[in-house]
Amino acid sequence: MAKLSCDFRYLLIPAAFVFIYIQMRLFTTQSEYADRMAEAVDAEHHCTSQMRLLIDQISMQQEQIVALEEGKKRKDQECAQFKTLVNDLEKKALQRVIDKTQVPVAAVVIMACNRADYLERTVASVLKYQSSVASKYPLFVSQDGSDPRVKTKALSYKELTYMQHIDYDPVHTDRPGELIAYYKIARHYKWALDELFYKHNFDRVIILEDDMEIAPDFFDYFEAAAALLDKDKSIMAVSSWNDNGQKQFVYDPYALYRSDFFPGLGWMLTRSVWNELSPKWPKAYWDDWLRLKDNHNGRQFLRPEVCRTYNFGEHGSSMGQFFEKYLAPIKMNDVKVDWKSQDLSYLTEEKYAQYFADILKAAKPVPGTDPALMASNIEGDIRIQYRDQSDFEYIAQQFGVFEEWKDGVPRTAYKGVVVFRYHPPRRVFLVGPDSLQQLGIENA
Structure with a gap:
């Protein structure tokens, strides 16, 4: 019995070692499992984080896609607008090319100072017939001085170019009692014609004043006369005015004459004539100065029998001189003459x-x-x-x-x-x- 107990104790020792071994293996396995679980949890957290990041990226990409789609729509709209703009610009560019090939017959300048109501009436009359031939007759208003009403009125028209002559130099008249206005007018004329001939480079200029209306065939008349002016150097200028053009003294709207007397009041001259006149332009009374024989040197002026302008300027620098007797009764042509069909060769010097x-x-x-x-x-x-x-x-x-x-x-x-x-x-x-x-x- 004692021997069996001893043997049993001997068996417990190995069993203890086995138990301890098994426990150690279990602990090791549990530790490994715990580590793996921790790794799995970390991996799950990482995966969740990546998933969230991916979801965020997808969400951002979706927003970007929406933004890109909206941007594409805007770009498409802008492209359509640009296409329309390009078409318009191409049309305008083509029109400019056409305009450039259409060499102007003459610049038309309206000389103004301080009569806004007169200017409005004149511009309305000119635009009535100039609008259809604007490329042939570019329109300008040249203001002498700084009257704000005249400037505002001139700038209100998109159909014309505004010029302003500001002259602060004192005026010294040659004789006591002379009106300073005539000196200022002469200065303004020289400045404006220099601008149009030399700065804007026109070959011809038609000069109107701010108290004139024009006839229906005003521009056709000057276009026909321009050919004569270029061909015949004995013609110094062409006028739309007849001093004896009162209703009782005129009859034939087709009749034209040469004259040794400068008529003025709506007239056209060339750059070659201005090259001669500009350096010696007078201080005052420029129109009477042009009537001196020494200045027109045997050359003459073309004028119509029936006026192509009407002067309504009762109030101005000349204080209505001759208005009631000579200007108010003027007959302005109301017949649309086809000047292109007229043979004007009889007006040349040799004929x-x-x-x-x-x-x-x-x-x-x-x-x-x-x-x-x-x-x-x-x-x-x-x-x-x-x-x-x-x-x-x-x-x-x-x-x-x-x-x-x-x-x-x-x-x-x-x-x-x-x-x-x-x-x-x-x-x-x-x-x-x-x-x-x-x-x-x-x-x-």
Whole structure:
């Protein structure tokens, strides 16, 4: 019995070692399992974190996709707008090319100062006929001084270019009592014409004033005359005005004349003529200065029988001089003459003297001291000889035409001959003492 107990104890020792071993293995296994569980938990946390990150990235990408889609829509809209803009620009560019190929006939400048209401009326009249030929006749307003109403009015028109002449230099008149305005006007004209010919590089300029209306065929008339002006250097300028253009003295809207007297009041000149005039431009009274023989050097001016402008400027620098008698009754042409179809070659220097001599020779001579009464009783054209300036003034007074002379030349005269209608269509020729000789007419 004692021996069995001893043997049993011996068996417990190995069993203890086995138990301890098993416990150690279990502990080791549990530790490994715990480590693996910890790793699994970490991996799960990492996976969750990555998943969240991925979800965030997907969400951001979705937002970016939405933003890109919206951006694409905007870009598509912008592209459509740009395409429309490009088409418009191409059309405008093409129009500019067309405009460039369309060389302007002349710049048109309206000379203004401080009469905003007059300027508005003039611009309205010009735009009525200029809008359809704007590329041929670029329109400008040149203001002398700084009247705010005139400047605001001029800048309100998108169809024209505004120029402003500011002159602070003091004016010293040549004679006491002279109006400073005439000196300022002369300065303004020189500045404006220098700008248009030399800065803007136009070949021709038509000068209007801010108290004028124009006829329906104003621009066609000047286009036809421009060809003559370029071809015939004996023509110094072309005017739209006839000093004796009152209703009772005109008849034929097709009739044009050469004159030794500068008419002004809506006139066109070339850059070559301005090159000559600009360096010696006068301090004042520029229009009378242009009527001096030394300045037009034998050249003449074209004018119509029926005016292509009307001057409504009762109030201005000249204080309405002659307005009621000579300006208010002016007949402005209201017939749309097709000037392109007219043969104007008779107005060239080599043809006109003979043309004018022929119609003058055909007129009946009227003697006597009461020519107006005599003229009323004679059919057809008549001619009346005057001896000198005083005799001319007396005869002109009988008919009511302009009596004024400048530098030995009566208003509207050609070779000393003044022509006007009297009881139309009859023409009256007031003939100077040596006019027939100048025209080569003998024994008439």
